[in-house]
Structures are given as structure tokens and as C-alpha cells.
Amino acid sequence: MNAFQNILVFVVVAPAGIFAVFALLWLLGWNPSERLLSGTTGITFSACSAGVAALIWKTSSALSVTATFGSWFAVGTYHFPLVLMVDRLSVPFVALAVVLSGLIGQFSATYLHRESGFLRFFLLLHLFAFGSLLAFAAGSFDLLAAGWEIVGITSVLLIGFFERRPAPVENGLYVFGIYRTCDMGLLVAIFAMHHWAGTASFVAGFPRFTGAQEVIICLLLLFAASGKAAQVPFSGWLPRAMEGPTPSSAIFYGAISIHAGAYLLLRAQPLLAQSVIASCLVILIGAITAIHGTIVGRASADAKTSLAYATLTQVGIVFIEIGLGWRWLAIAHILGNATIRTMQYLRAPSMLHDYHQMHSAIGGELSPTGTQLEEMLPEKVHLWLYRWALDRGHLDTMTERWIIDPLSQLSAYLSRGDQRPSPSPAPIPTGCAAEPSTSGSSQGGN
Amino acid sequence: MIVPEWALHTSFLTSASIAAPWVAAGFLTTLRRQVRTFGCIAALLSILASTGLVWQAPKGESLYETLMLLFSSLTFGAILLLPRRDAEAGVIGGILILLGSTLLAYSTGNLLVLLGAWILSSLPFLWPGWFRSHTWRPAVSLVFSALALAAAIGIIAGSTRVVSIGNLKGQSPGGIAAFALLIVATIFRKGILPFHAWVADAAERGPLVPTALLLNGHLGALLVVKLIVPLFPETDHLFPIVSYFAIATAVFVAVRALAENSPRRLLAFLALSQSACILTGLESRTAEGMTGALVHWVVVTVSTVGLFGILRLLEVRFGENLSASRHLGLAQHAPRLAVSFVILGLALVGLPGTLGFCSQDLLIQGTLTTHPLTGLLLPIATAMNAVSFFRLFTRLFLGKQRTGFTIAADALPRERWVLAGIVLFVVLGGLFPNETVIEHSSGVDVGGTTRRFDDRDIVYSNNSSSPQFRSGEPRLIAAQQVHGSKARIAQSARAPRASTEF
Numbered sequence: 001m002n003a004f005q006n007i008l009v010f011v012v013v014a015p016a017g018i019f020a021v022f023a024l025l026w027l028l029g030w031n032p033s034e035r036l037l038s039g040t041t042g043i044t045f046s047a048c049s050a051g052v053a054a055l056i057w058k059t060s061s062a063l064s065v066t067a068t069f070g071s072w073f074a075v076g077t078y079h080f081p082l083v084l085m086v087d088r089l090s091v092p093f094v095a096l097a098v099v100l101s102g103l104i105g106q107f108s109a110t111y112l113h114r115e116s117g118f119l120r121f122f123l124l125l126h127l128f129a130f131g132s133l134l135a136f137a138a139g140s141f142d143l144l145a146a147g148w149e150i151v152g153i154t155s156v157l158l159i160g161f162f163e164r165r166p167a168p169v170e171n172g173l174y175v176f177g178i179y180r181t182c183d184m185g186l187l188v189a190i191f192a193m194h195h196w197a198g199t200a201s202f203v204a205g206f207p208r209f210t211g212a213q214e215v216i217i218c219l220l221l222l223f224a225a226s227g228k229a230a231q232v233p234f235s236g237w238l239p240r241a242m243e244g245p246t247p248s249s250a251i252f253y254g255a256i257s258i259h260a261g262a263y264l265l266l267r268a269q270p271l272l273a274q275s276v277i278a279s280c281l282v283i284l285i286g287a288i289t290a291i292h293g294t295i296v297g298r299a300s301a302d303a304k305t306s307l308a309y310a311t312l313t314q315v316g317i318v319f320i321e322i323g324l325g326w327r328w329l330a331i332a333h334i335l336g337n338a339t340i341r342t343m344q345y346l347r348a349p350s351m352l353h354d355y356h357q358m359h360s361a362i363g364g365e366l367s368p369t370g371t372q373l374e375e376m377l378p379e380k381v382h383l384w385l386y387r388w389a390l391d392r393g394h395l396d397t398m399t400e401r402w403i404i405d406p407l408s409q410l411s412a413y414l415s416r417g418d419q420r421p422s423p424s425p426a427p428i429p430t431g432c433a434a435e436p437s438t439s440g441s442s443q444g445g446n
Numbered sequence: 447m448i449v450p451e452w453a454l455h456t457s458f459l460t461s462a463s464i465a466a467p468w469v470a471a472g473f474l475t476t477l478r479r480q481v482r483t484f485g486c487i488a489a490l491l492s493i494l495a496s497t498g499l500v501w502q503a504p505k506g507e508s509l510y511e512t513l514m515l516l517f518s519s520l521t522f523g524a525i526l527l528l529p530r531r532d533a534e535a536g537v538i539g540g541i542l543i544l545l546g547s548t549l550l551a552y553s554t555g556n557l558l559v560l561l562g563a564w565i566l567s568s569l570p571f572l573w574p575g576w577f578r579s580h581t582w583r584p585a586v587s588l589v590f591s592a593l594a595l596a597a598a599i600g601i602i603a604g605s606t607r608v609v610s611i612g613n614l615k616g617q618s619p620g621g622i623a624a625f626a627l628l629i630v631a632t633i634f635r636k637g638i639l640p641f642h643a644w645v646a647d648a649a650e651r652g653p654l655v656p657t658a659l660l661l662n663g664h665l666g667a668l669l670v671v672k673l674i675v676p677l678f679p680e681t682d683h684l685f686p687i688v689s690y691f692a693i694a695t696a697v698f699v700a701v702r703a704l705a706e707n708s709p710r711r712l713l714a715f716l717a718l719s720q721s722a723c724i725l726t727g728l729e730s731r732t733a734e735g736m737t738g739a740l741v742h743w744v745v746v747t748v749s750t751v752g753l754f755g756i757l758r759l760l761e762v763r764f765g766e767n768l769s770a771s772r773h774l775g776l777a778q779h780a781p782r783l784a785v786s787f788v789i790l791g792l793a794l795v796g797l798p799g800t801l802g803f804c805s806q807d808l809l810i811q812g813t814l815t816t817h818p819l820t821g822l823l824l825p826i827a828t829a830m831n832a833v834s835f836f837r838l839f840t841r842l843f844l845g846k847q848r849t850g851f852t853i854a855a856d857a858l859p860r861e862r863w864v865l866a867g868i869v870l871f872v873v874l875g876g877l878f879p880n881e882t883v884i885e886h887s888s889g890v891d892v893g894g895t896t897r898r899f900d901d902r903d904i905v906y907s908n909n910s911s912s913p914q915f916r917s918g919e920p921r922l923i924a925a926q927q928v929h930g931s932k933a934r935i936a937q938s939a940r941a942p943r944a945s946t947e948f
Contacts, residue, residue: 076733
């Protein structure tokens, strides 16, 4: 391997190495200090940033840097290719992930100082950085899916970061359900690629498919991308994800995770360009999401949710750009949106203070954008839209009524077939159940 | 120190791995002190002997030896993980009997010995006083599975006068009746729909850790690998029925688990749903599906033993009325148990970076090739299992500020080392799957798909759309393995049925 290939491997693997070392030592009983953690994080991402700078320099002159390690595992005719690749599409995303992860790490060292989950946050930040870098630097959809899922699980675990309150935890579970459902699209698309073309690698160009196969694969990828990018009808999870700590909201839902869906579509652009149906669907979903985001965002009462919907609106527009084939505009849009949203999220806890300063400076209040469009609508439509926006487009209600409730009822119905033969134990009194017992028996069992 | 030659002989090592736990179990009937140490030593001897067997087996042909090593290692870990209140002579004795009989089932090539091992492994669960289990469904299912197997073996032995599995290969001994009885035995033992309820009952009302070991012996799947597939190639058109039952179980139980609030039952459903996927892979008859099934076997075994063990530790610390109907916030007191729990659970449902990801990938890839519908239903079942597991995790460990004055212990050192070992296995296995698991359980040839069942290879043609395959007659090709390489040499093109005895 040449120097650039080594650099690429280092950039992707370094956060995973830090995660693995600290996690294993903690599991065996060691608790690292905050200073050590934040210092290690700073050094790691600084080194990775230097590496990314070298990769940017290299990809400006060469088409791509590729590091091939054969197969992760191989059985029969099937093999899981282990190929890392950065090209002019992925290198901006890699750079974004590395730089923002480092910045968030430094910000969080102060922001989460003496927080009980300090170590957990940093471990998950490293794991997330690894997952996103793996997804962006993957040379095949197989490896991309691995990184994709790691991003998903770290996202969910960070939504439930404040684990002593039920709301964040329940919201994390909801997001996990949406992620797992939509990830099936990516997995099935990959299996379909293997089935029809024998590979899901895109290092040497896309494999050839028939027209119908292209449409099916594109629709499956769009399903996965829509889930990750919170596009309609999956937008309901985004405000729920705001329960996590602000730094994680900034990097996940302002910058990296929310744009991962757009990256997937950009990566699949050669396929998408062949399928008019899929392209039109991408544009349609993007347009609906942009309108949904801007309307619901106007009725949001808290800063982070407003920002989330503002991000969503922009991501919807990015989808439109991708559907239209404006690839480089989409990339520039993503970079700009991700950077500004990260900054806004990080400033969100001080938003009132910032607004007061701005109002003092201009000698009045800032006028909200888009009021001229609102005024064009009749009063009745205003009211209807307001109620619609307050319930966030009824997306959560529909999900609960049409998916969660029927599944729960079906599950309860099926439970009749395996009811216990003897009566159930008495119900546990609420509030005191499973509290640590003060009796010696439950303590001394070990 | 020079090890004498007889000590490295395969038969000695096999006998030692089986006899050590049985002898120890015999001693435990009179011994009342240091029972955990005694059990650990016996399991350790089994591990050493199994390691010797794996070491001696030719590369790529150590499937059963690897399973023996895996099961004895897990038993060792389970004995260490047992809380003090459960570490009684009877419980550990029962676990050792289960260990010895499961290893015997893995290693034997004789039908009658297999039947004996099958019955012996169920014995501690049939005797109500042994594990203080008072449910009828597990006992009835285990008895029915044993009866079905006994009847099948009776028919086979009666019609052929042969009890050596090696000599019966490809002969369809006993015909459709024996085949059907073997399927029935598998269905009962594995808890395949509609006989799935006993698994949840056994987990809920029985001893948690021994039940986990009973379920994870996977003797039902062993029956498919050891008898059904190699002995009955003529009935291969009936094999998809097993696959359909298995995928129906996986989906049904996954839906069923969504609303379950008892942690024991929920974990049992997850284990059952995931282990049902093993059968779909075995039936797929592709190298990917079969290797995926065997790797999944390992993942399910390791993960569920760890999960059941952690649940038992939580019950001992926080009371046995744990429920997933509300948040309990136990991670506040037991963060390491929480982390181990979530890693093992996510490995069970295919988190990337763990061995579960590889097994799911191979399983779905293999089943999609032969049964697209099954291949599509597998990720759906897995996704539902993932949601159920995550709900259990969040309800048990998160979501509540605990205000009790007593601080419960997190993982004790012995528990911590065992859990760290299990977690490391699923993670390192996921990072280096070829080196850790796949090489021990897969065989690939240039001419087709091969799976080593016992001492010969059975190769199914890649050309699955060929008229021969469609008509239900798989191509049986004797394959000679080239050591350390993916390449194998197919010795003959297509053998008639009479020549399946190579």
C-alpha cells in the first residue's frame, strides 16, 4: 500500500481504535479521566484532519484513492469486499465528518464537563465517527451498509443519553424502529445487487442491471435514504431525536447523519439517472419534505426543533437537486447546510441571548422569513395549516394508528396461543417494583 | 512436558471431553461444597479435550469439533456466571450432564448413541425436582421429540440393520416415515411453530441459565445437519417445508415478542426467532446459506447464553419481578451489565462489527437465492426482533432515576471477565469472521456448493435451475479438499443415486 492508502485507512480506523481501547478497558473496570478522554479525542481528530488534508490534495489530482483488503468474509461465490475508497464525491463528506467530530469533541469537553455520561458520549462519538467514515469511504454498498448501521445505532444511543428520564429513551426506541425499518431497504437493495450482478462494489463503476432491476434497486435505496434523512413520511422521528445532548444533535441532525441519505443517493446517481420513475420520486419526496419542513418548523416552539425542521427543509431541497441530476450543487448545498446548522445547533442553548443581542444591535425585532407567502393564504387555510403543523403533519399519529397499534394488537392476539398454563404472578405494585431490595437475600446472592 | 501419543488420540480426546463432566456430575451427587469449582474444572477439561480435537481436525473440516469447543466453553462461562444462590450441586450437576450429552450428540456417528445423548440431555428438565421446574409444556415437548426420534431410528435400524450414520448416507433409510418422524423430532425440539410455546415456558418458569444451555445445544438443527440432509437426498423436495415452517416461526415469534413484557419470555422468543433462521439457512442448500446458518448457530448460542445469564444476574440483584412494561433504570447501578447486554443483544440481531452481521448477511444472501420470499422475510423478522430487544434493553436499564438507598453491585470480577470474554468473541468474530468461525464451518469448491456433514462432502450443483435439481435430485459429488485453499477438486460430475456411498 502506498502512503495515501495508509492515510485513508488511518483516518477511517483511528476513531474505532480509540473506541475499542477505552470501551474494553472500561468494561474491565477502568474509568479514564475527562482530561485523558478529551485530549485523546483532540489528538486523534487532529491527526485525522491532517490525513484528510492529504487526501483532498491527492484527489484533486487523481480520481480516487483506493485501499483494497480482499474480502471481509467469503463463502462460495459470495464475498464481502473490504474496499475503502475516497473520490471527489466522498472526500468532502469524509472531511466534514472528521473536522466536525473533532470540533464537537472539543466543544463537548466543556459542555458535558462532570456529566455522568461523559465517557459514554465520547465513546459513542468515536464510534459514530468510525461509522460515518466507513459509510463515506466505503468502496461497496456492503461496507457502506455496515457504516450506515453503526451511525444509526450510535444515533439512537445518544438520543437516549439522558437515560434517567423516560422521554428520551422512548424517543430513542421510536427512532430505532424507523431506522431498522428503513435500513431493510438498503440491505435488500444490496442483496438484489449481488443476486443480479454478483457484486455491490462501485470502485470499478456500477454493475449493469436491466431497466426493471434499476428501478427496484433505486426505490429500495430511496426508501433507506428517506428514513435516514427523515424525509416524508418518516419525518416524525426528527423532532424526537432532539432529546439528545446538543453536541450530538449538532453533528447527527445538523450535519452528518441527516445528510447520509443524500450521500447514498449521490453515490447511486449513475443508477438513478437511468430511472425516470425513481428520479421523479426523489424529486417528489424532496419537494413534499421541503414544504412539510417549512410549515411545521414555523409552528415549532423550541429552538432545536425549529432548527431540525429548517435542516429538513434544506435536505428536501437537496433531494430535489439530486433528482434533477444537479450533483455538484447538491454537494455544495450539503456542505453549506451542514456547517451552518452545526454552528446554529451548538449556539442553540444561547439562542435567546443571541437574539437579544441582535435585537439590540438593529434596534428592533428581526422579521420572520416567508411572511409575505403566509399572507397570501386565506385565514381559514392559515388556521388549518397551523393545526396541521402543530401535530407535525399528523405523521406520528398515522404511524401509531396504522402501524404500531395494529402490530401491537396482532401481537397481543397471538399471545393467546402461548398463555402460561398457570396463573400469572400478582401484578407488581407500581413505583416500588424492582427497586433495589434492602434485604440481604437479594444482595448476597452473589 | 511431552504429551503421550495416546492422549492426543481423537477417540481419547472425545471420550475425555464427554466423560469429564459426567464423572463430575456423579461426584456432585455427594459433594456439597466447592461445587462451582468442581463444575468449572470439569468444563475446563472438556474445553481442553475439545481444543485438542479442533487442533487435530483437518483445516476446514472441524465443524463438530468447533461446536464441541464452543459448547464446553459456554458451559464453563455459564457455571462461572451463575449467581451464588443458583450454584447448587443439583443445578451444576444437571448442567454437566447436559454438557456431556450434548458433546456426545455432536461427536457420535451412531444412531443409537445419538438417541441416548438426545434423551440424556433432556433428563434434568424432565425430572421436576432437579431444576425445580414446574411446567408441563417443556417436558411434553422434550418427551415427544425423543419419542419421534426413537421411532425414526427404530424404523431406520429395523429396515436397514445399520446404525452407523456414515453407512446410511444418501440411502433414504426408512423412507418417508423415518424422514417425517425426524422432522417432527426437530420441530418439537427446536420449538418450531405450532410447538413454540414450550420454549417461553421453559425460560419463564424453569432455571434460566440451564434452559439457555438446553436451547443452545441446538440438537434440532444438529438433526438436520447430521441426519436429515445427508441421509435423505431423495426427499429434498420436502426440505422447503422445513424452511417454510422455520421462517413462519421466525416471523410469528418476532411479532409475538413485540408486545411481550416478561423479560424471560421476551428473550426466549428472540432466541427462538433467531434460531429458527438457522433452519432456513441449512435448507437453502447454498454455501452462503449453510455457512451463514452455522455461523448464526454460533452467534445465537453465545449471545443468548450471555443475555440469559445477565438477566439472571439482574433478577438476583433487583428482584425477580422485572418487567418490560415500564422503565426500571437499572443501568444506574449496573452499567457494565447494561453494556454487555446491549452488545450481545445487538449482535444477536446483526449489528455491524459483530459476528451476527456476518451470519445475517450470509443467511439472507443464501436464502434469497433459493427462496426469495424466505430471504425477504428474514430481514423483516430480524428488524422486529431488533426493536423488541431494544425495547427490553431500554425498559430494563434506562428511563428512570432510581432513588433506592441500597447500591446494588455491578458485574462482579468473575462475571465481568466472563462477559468481557463473550463480548470480545462476538466482536472479534465479527471483525475477523474467516479466521474465527467461517474457516471451521465452511467448505467451498469450484464446481458447486459443498457442506461437510461428517466425513464426506456433499456437493450441490451451482446450476440450481437445471432439470435434475428441479426434479428433486441433487447432484452428489465427492469432493476432495485442497488444504488451506478455497479450491476443491470435484472428482466426478454426477453420481447416480446408487453411488452416493462413496
